[in-house]
Amino acid sequence: MEITNNQLLRFTTAGSVDDGKSTLIGRLLYDSKSIFEDQIASIENTSRKRGMETIDLALFTDGLRDEREQGITIDVAYRYFTTPKRKFIIADTPGHIQYTRNMVTGASTANVALVLIDARKGVIEQTKRHSYIASLLQISHVIVCVNKMDLVDFKEDVFNNIVTQYEEMSSKMAIKDVRYIPISALLGDNVVHRSTNMDWYQNAPLLHTLETIHITSDNNMIDARFPVQTVIRPQDNEFRDFRGYAGTVAGGIFRVGDPIKVLPSGFTSKIKSINNYDKFEDSAFDGMSTVIALEDDIDISRGDMIVKTNNIPEMTQDLSAMICWFNENPARDRAKYTLKHTSNEPKAMIKEIEYKVNIDTLKRIDDDKQINMNDICKVKLRTTAPIMMDEYAKNRRTGSFILIDEATNETVAAGMLY
Incomplete structure (x- = not known):
């Protein structure tokens, strides 16, 4: 399948404290040349003020003042970047156990979860917690990044032991696709470029995996659902008899002429028109914000739902x-x-x-x-x-x-x- 840069992939990072999540994202952005020169200059200046000899990659995602002062990530930091093959939205979530709720927020719209594991520690409680949340939220793909391989001399047996630990744990969860990559976020091994220190690893580095992983659309094209947000009654004399219902399609496809039912009242009608801003459309599909008008004058208000008569929630x-x-x-x-x-x-x-x-x-x-x-x-x-x-x-x-x-x-x- 050909991947184009029109495709959007949302992924979240998760792991325990100091596993290197922010450093990994910084390395992805830095090595893929997705950072402006003035941003790099600013981070370099901040790194020098902290007395660091090299650039602190974590600062590319740790944007909040409290985070910078404490040297940790305490909220969900969103970053956007693009490559010739894909567009990405990253949710970098905190590792402390008290911020599990932030992991839920960051992962709620993700296609892929990056679970970081410190090569020195292996699978720990936070690994299980974050993997369980990924499973609970029905995230189809999990990429396990065994980080800090440089601190265990890039040993293959350390990586293999962690893979065994994770497979035993994840077998109890509803995770469909798990992939494993040994990395060093600090040095850049297997992040954007293939590692020369781990020639025993023959699969693709992280960025190539993210660019080529097949993601199915979250859109439900079967169950037609239209929650009504507001009723449109124009004051203009030309359209004073128009009554439409505005909202975002939350599933399926609606077409002009479709028989529908309004819930919870149970009244039925047919779709008269579908208006998308300044033009009329033949259909509206999952994710589209639109205005639907019906052939019959029915009492409908915010919170009601328009559905097809042959598919009732x-x-x-x-x-x-x-x-x-x-x-x-x-x-x-x-x-x-x-x-x-x-x-x-x-x-x-x-x-x-x-x-x-x-x-x-x-x-x-x-x-x-x-x-x-x-x-x-x-x-x-x-x-x-x-x-x-x-x-x-x-x-x-x-x-x-x-x-x-x-x-x-x-x-x-x-x-x-x-």
């Missing part, structure tokens, strides 16, 4: 979900939250905590009913209005949600529906 007020708790404050017993699902925002209550996941052992914890920050658990929720949902594995948009604390307006959790 599940409509329920009782939800089963895996959630990651973001907030520093624990979940309050039977507290009410705002559940934001597509454009629908009903109130919701956590009815039951079925179990929590021990990331270290990947086993269920059935006797702990307290949800604290970074906990991953299976819960049952009850909403005040119906949710039109698909399972997360089928549709990321209609299968995911966030919980918002009514009192503080803080996002306290992200969830995946099952």
Whole structure:
């Protein structure tokens, strides 16, 4: 398959503290010549001020002032670069266990997860935690980068032992494709250019792997879903009788003339027109922002969903979900939250905590009913209005949600529906 630079690949980096995630991204940007000269000059100046003899590659991603002062990454740093073969969006996530929630944020839209492992330490708890999150978020490809090979004398047996450890661990997860690359982010071995220190490794370096890895579209072209964001009623006399429904298609394809059903009301009609900015279209597909007009005058408002009559999502007020708790404050017993699902925002209550996941052992914890920050658990929720949902594995948009604390307006959790 020919790869062109029109293709976009989103990938996230994950690993424990000081595994070299930011240095790896800096090396990718630096060696692929994806950094402007003034940026390089600025980083070189900062490196000299820190008393470093060589350029600190990690500074290309550690953009926040607190990060620079502490020498760590404490938030998700997004970077963009392009090569002749592909465009890339990178989410560099922190390694501390208390920032697991940031890993969930960075990985939520990723096609590929880069899991870094320190060659001296092997597979540790954070490796398992981040790999489990990648599995939970249905990321199809994982590239395991065994970093700091220069500190173990580039020994092949060290790399092979870590591959064995990871394969044993990942076999318990739903990860479809795992690849292994021995690298030295600091020296550049097997990042952009093939390593001369590890001639025993015969596969491609990291950048070539990222450029050529086959990614399937996240777009669901089967289940037609159109969450209504707002109703369009122009004040202009020429269009005063026009009523359209604006939103972003969250799955499938809608065509003019298609019979549709509006949920939760159940009213039916047909699509009269599809308007994309200043022109009319014959169809609208997954990911497209558009305005749909119907042949019949139906009472529709924000939070309703337009679907095809022959493909109806599940409509329920009782939800089963895996959630990651973001907030520093624990979940309050039977507290009410705002559940934001597509454009629908009903109130919701956590009815039951079925179990929590021990990331270290990947086993269920059935006797702990307290949800604290970074906990991953299976819960049952009850909403005040119906949710039109698909399972997360089928549709990321209609299968995911966030919980918002009514009192503080803080996002306290992200969830995946099952």
